[in-house]
Amino acid sequence: MIIESNQRPENAVSRTTVEAGDHYIGIVRAGQTLRLLDLEGNQAADTLFFNAHDTAERYSAMDTLREQGEVYLSAGSKLRSNEGRVLLTITADTCGRHDTLGGACASESNTVRYDLEKRHMHSCRDNWMQAIADHPEYGLTKRDITHNINFFMNVPVTEEGGLTFEDGISAPGKYVEMVAEMDVVVLISNCPQLNNPCNGYDPTPIELLIWD
Amino acid sequence: MSTHSGDDARYTTYLPGGHHWSLRLRRGTTLTLTAREADTNVGLLCYNPENLLERLNLPDTLKAQHTFKLTRGHCLYSDMGRIFASIVADDLGWHDSVGGNLMPHHLLAKGWQSVSYQQAHNAWTRTGYDSFLVELAKYGLGRRDMAANLNLFSRVESDAQGRLRYVPGHCQPGASVTLRLEMDTLVILHTCPHPLDPSPDYPHRGVEIALGTAPAPTEDDICYRSRPENARGFANNRLYHLGL
Numbered sequence: 001m002i003i004e005s006n007q008r009p010e011n012a013v014s015r016t017t018v019e020a021g022d023h024y025i026g027i028v029r030a031g032q033t034l035r036l037l038d039l040e041g042n043q044a045a046d047t048l049f050f051n052a053h054d055t056a057e058r059y060s061a062m063d064t065l066r067e068q069g070e071v072y073l074s075a076g077s078k079l080r081s082n083e084g085r086v087l088l089t090i091t092a093d094t095c096g097r098h099d100t101l102g103g104a105c106a107s108e109s110n111t112v113r114y115d116l117e118k119r120h121m122h123s124c125r126d127n128w129m130q131a132i133a134d135h136p137e138y139g140l141t142k143r144d145i146t147h148n149i150n151f152f153m154n155v156p157v158t159e160e161g162g163l164t165f166e167d168g169i170s171a172p173g174k175y176v177e178m179v180a181e182m183d184v185v186v187l188i189s190n191c192p193q194l195n196n197p198c199n200g201y202d203p204t205p206i207e208l209l210i211w212d
Numbered sequence: 213m214s215t216h217s218g219d220d221a222r223y224t225t226y227l228p229g230g231h232h233w234s235l236r237l238r239r240g241t242t243l244t245l246t247a248r249e250a251d252t253n254v255g256l257l258c259y260n261p262e263n264l265l266e267r268l269n270l271p272d273t274l275k276a277q278h279t280f281k282l283t284r285g286h287c288l289y290s291d292m293g294r295i296f297a298s299i300v301a302d303d304l305g306w307h308d309s310v311g312g313n314l315m316p317h318h319l320l321a322k323g324w325q326s327v328s329y330q331q332a333h334n335a336w337t338r339t340g341y342d343s344f345l346v347e348l349a350k351y352g353l354g355r356r357d358m359a360a361n362l363n364l365f366s367r368v369e370s371d372a373q374g375r376l377r378y379v380p381g382h383c384q385p386g387a388s389v390t391l392r393l394e395m396d397t398l399v400i401l402h403t404c405p406h407p408l409d410p411s412p413d414y415p416h417r418g419v420e421i422a423l424g425t426a427p428a429p430t431e432d433d434i435c436y437r438s439r440p441e442n443a444r445g446f447a448n449n450r451l452y453h454l455g456l
Contacts, residue, residue: 055356056354056355056356057355060312060360061271061360062270062310062311062312062313062360062361063312063315065310065376066310066311066312066368066376066407066408069375069376070373070374070375070376071310071370071374071375071376072374082355082358083315083355084315084317097374101271101274101275101280101310102271102274102275103269103270103271103272103274103275104271106272106291106293108291108292108293108294108448109269109272109275109276109289109291109293110293111293111444111448112272112276112289112293112441112444112445112448113275113276113441113444115444116444116447116448125291141356142265143265143356143357144356146359146360147269147270147271147359147360148271155275157280157370157374158280158370159369159370159371159372161279161280161281161306161369162278162279162280163274163275163278163279163280164278165275165278
């Protein structure tokens with residue numbers, strides 16, 4: 001569902017550009033609004049959320065999809081935790097559909113998907129590992145790196161039970177915006193994948209904007 | 213069709229409905245689960261007993277095989293690019309990858325009366341979430357370690373618009389599925405109902421369990437051949453068993 005936002009970038013309390021293959025970790029407070037902006041189009045922002053006060057409670061793709069009864073995320077989606085609570089609610093979306101089934105690329109899964117000799121290539125999971133290694137203050141370890149949201153990614157499910165990876169439906173300037181329902185840690189890998197069309201074989205920057 | 217059920221079973225048992233179990237299965241073991249009743253559900257998780265940080269990864273499993281459902285020919289992948297188990301026989305054609313776990317809030321929302329142990333002894337109403345926590349704790353694991361689970365025997369399908377629908381009657385009595393373990397695996401399972409099960413009361417539906425053995429898969433194996441990705445998954449297992 002396409003819903004535009006009334007938030008103005010000049011009123012944001014923070015604006016951060018995340019280059020392709022780089023990561024972001026930070027806190028969004030309850031009531032704040034977070035926007036992910038696809039600056040150049042066709043990017044994939046692999047995103048995890050945690051309850052900032054108890055990081056064992058985190059975003060759960062399965063709880064989110066089952067409770068909303070739909071397989072894609074868009075405006076109106078409540079992003080639920082593994083304990084059934086709402087972490088954030090998507091309030092605006094100019095892209096229309098985001099994936100949460102396909103998971104993140106990893107050095108190890110790249111060997112399966114593409115070639116064993118691709119194992120050295122940069123990946124979202126390695127990006128997250130760097131983030132949690134650099135930021136021990138969040139108390140996150142590999143156990144916490146679970147099933148993520150792929151903002152801006154298009155992974156259609158067929159009625160017969162197939163899963164397909166389609167060219168992105170995002171474009172330069174498209175965004176998704178969500179309001180935090182509790183204090184959350186946001187951990188993003190701006191996807192470095194070079195082996196499939198999720199980002200048009202050309203990873204590009206995204207921008208994160210936060211409003212009070 | 214089932215080809216591994218029972219004939220060469222080394223051990224058989226029955227896990228009643230609403231219960232849980234964990235077992236370390238060696239590479240080359242087969243695990244055959246057979247439903248006694250319609251709409252049985254078995255929640256399943258896998259961990260590597262040598263390194264408990266390696267665990268079932270459903271997103272990697274789905275995207276590697278371009279599938280939303282799991283059935284014969286599919287493999288269950290760890291987050292390290294290896295295959296815990298492959299599905300070598302299946303009467304159902306669809307096992308659910310998206311429904312997750314029965315949670316305490318579902319009992320309330322469904323009007324399923326929460327029945328305590330004091331009231332009903334072992335016919336109490338456990339949740340899949342608590343069942344997994346109990347088994348995980350036996351290995352020093354907890355909430356942070358509970359990955360997304362498979363729901364064997366259950367079917368949740370998506371329509372063209374992406375709306376999800378649980379399909380009652382998908383599992384019929386006698387339906388069976390066989391996993392072949394491709395590496396030593398800690399298997400954690402429960403028989404709590406699927407969270408989308410529309411039954412008016414909490415259903416206690418157990419599953420028959422048979423453990424057997426299978427020869428190592430060759431390159432003409434259905435799971436090996438079903439996707440080029442799986443040949444590479446088996447190659448990763450081969451490296452692992454070489455000691456890498």
